[in-house]
Amino acid sequence: MDYAYSGISNRIFRSEIREILKWTRKPGMISFGGGLPDPSLFPIDEIAEITGKVLKEKGYLALQYGPTQGEHEMLEALIAHMDEFGDRTTKEQICITSSSQQGLDLLALLFIDEGSPIVMESPSYLGGIQAFARAGADMHPIPLHADGMDLDRLEKVLKDLEAQGRKPRFIYVIPDYQNPSGITMTLSHRERLIDLARQYGVVLVEDSPYRELSFTGEVLPSLWTLSGGKGVIMLKTFSKVLFPGMRMGWIVAEEAVIDKVVMLKQSVDLCTPSFTQLILAEYIRRGRMRQSIERAIECYRPKLKAMLAALEKHMPADVTWSVPTGGMFIWLTLPERIDTKEIFMTVIEHNVAYVIGRPFHCDHSGGNTLRLNYSFPSIEKIDAGIERLASAIRDVL
Numbered sequence: 001m002d003y004a005y006s007g008i009s010n011r012i013f014r015s016e017i018r019e020i021l022k023w024t025r026k027p028g029m030i031s032f033g034g035g036l037p038d039p040s041l042f043p044i045d046e047i048a049e050i051t052g053k054v055l056k057e058k059g060y061l062a063l064q065y066g067p068t069q070g071e072h073e074m075l076e077a078l079i080a081h082m083d084e085f086g087d088r089t090t091k092e093q094i095c096i097t098s099s100s101q102q103g104l105d106l107l108a109l110l111f112i113d114e115g116s117p118i119v120m121e122s123p124s125y126l127g128g129i130q131a132f133a134r135a136g137a138d139m140h141p142i143p144l145h146a147d148g149m150d151l152d153r154l155e156k157v158l159k160d161l162e163a164q165g166r167k168p169r170f171i172y173v174i175p176d177y178q179n180p181s182g183i184t185m186t187l188s189h190r191e192r193l194i195d196l197a198r199q200y201g202v203v204l205v206e207d208s209p210y211r212e213l214s215f216t217g218e219v220l221p222s223l224w225t226l227s228g229g230k231g232v233i234m235l236k237t238f239s240k241v242l243f244p245g246m247r248m249g250w251i252v253a254e255e256a257v258i259d260k261v262v263m264l265k266q267s268v269d270l271c272t273p274s275f276t277q278l279i280l281a282e283y284i285r286r287g288r289m290r291q292s293i294e295r296a297i298e299c300y301r302p303k304l305k306a307m308l309a310a311l312e313k314h315m316p317a318d319v320t321w322s323v324p325t326g327g328m329f330i331w332l333t334l335p336e337r338i339d340t341k342e343i344f345m346t347v348i349e350h351n352v353a354y355v356i357g358r359p360f361h362c363d364h365s366g367g368n369t370l371r372l373n374y375s376f377p378s379i380e381k382i383d384a385g386i387e388r389l390a391s392a393i394r395d396v397l
């Protein structure tokens with residue numbers, strides 16, 4: 001059969017990362033690959049208990065279609081959850097999504113036409129790049145430094161686009177413990193970013209899965225809060241702070257935007273399951289979310305410390321890395337002449353895996369970079385794995 005595929009289908013590609021992560025299943029392998037939470041943190045017994053309770057008490061709702069925007073109880077729970085982290089919202093400003101990836105998909109559908117300019121940090125989240133590329137976006141990368149995106153460069157790009165009569169549909173940023181770099185945007189950067197976005201009339205998309213995972217106790221104000229909820233769209237998810245299995249997230253934005261998002265979501269999946277929303281709403285209502293986040297921080301903080309110490313101990317002098325204060329990732333930069341994809345199989349022979357850096361760059365640069373995840377492996381494996389990685393890198397150097 002000669003299938004007449006859509007134009008969009010030509011813009012989807014198999015993730016290079018998924019292909020190479022197949023190798024991580026090899027016995028004896030230590031993987032710093034995926035961005036997975038530590039499964040020992042999953043509150044399995046309590047979720048089982050709440051599931052039974054929801055079915056018994058509200059099964060008629062849980063197993064029914066629900067409102068596209070989300071279950072009332074879930075929206076209320078999210079308002080309280082966000083308030084704890086300094087972010088004020090109202091029910092009208094939230095739409096539940098089937099996790100952040102759906103949020104990214106909805107925003108791509110809502111804002112991007114073929115050739116629409118958008119601006120993003122480089123490196124940035126691969127799943128975002130995939131969603132925007134599929135929509136046909138013309139992506140403009142802005143280099144990321146230790147304090148956030150290069151704002152002088154951003155200003156220049158915005159000015160150049162304006163001179164061409166083109167306005168970016170949005171600026172996509174991950175201000176807290178960024179995926180893949182682990183970098184957090186400083187407060188002064190956040191403020192200047194908002195000023196620049198306002199000056200050029202461009203919307204900010206703030207993707208924020210890691211914000212709650214601060215290992216220092218300090219959580220910087222979100223762009224959403226700093227902007228007074230104007231001109232910022234925030235994407236949130238439970239995937240990293242709780243678990244990804246229920247695929248639960250939400251979008252926060254001005255009412256008029258949420259209205260559009262809700263209409264769009266109706267055509268995408270009608271609603272996120274009421275069943276899982278009612279379970280998580282009860283979990284949050286019991287105050288268990290806060291405890292889960294604290295447990296995750298207690299689990300990941302020593303893992304980060306162990307990975308930084310192992311890098312310091314084992315890595316050759318011409319390898320550098322980011323020093324995050326939260327989240328799940330460390331970003332390594334190797335000498336320019338090394339391509340982390342080319343050396344991947346050599347490294348795999350040392351029974352250790354990472355994620356290559358190039359797919360995180362919308363301009364396909366960054367061949368000498370790689371991402372390490374520390375939330376999933378145990379502390380013992382972190383030290384052993386970094387020693388193996390350093391030895392493999394030394395071999396290729």
Ligand SMILES: Cc1ncc(COP(=O)(O)O)c(C=O)c1O
Nearest residue numbers: 035099100101125179207237239
């Ligand atoms: C920055 C960022 N956004 C969105 C996502 C998607 O997460 P999910 O769809 O599980 O909520 C991820 C996952 O790694 C991420 O790192």
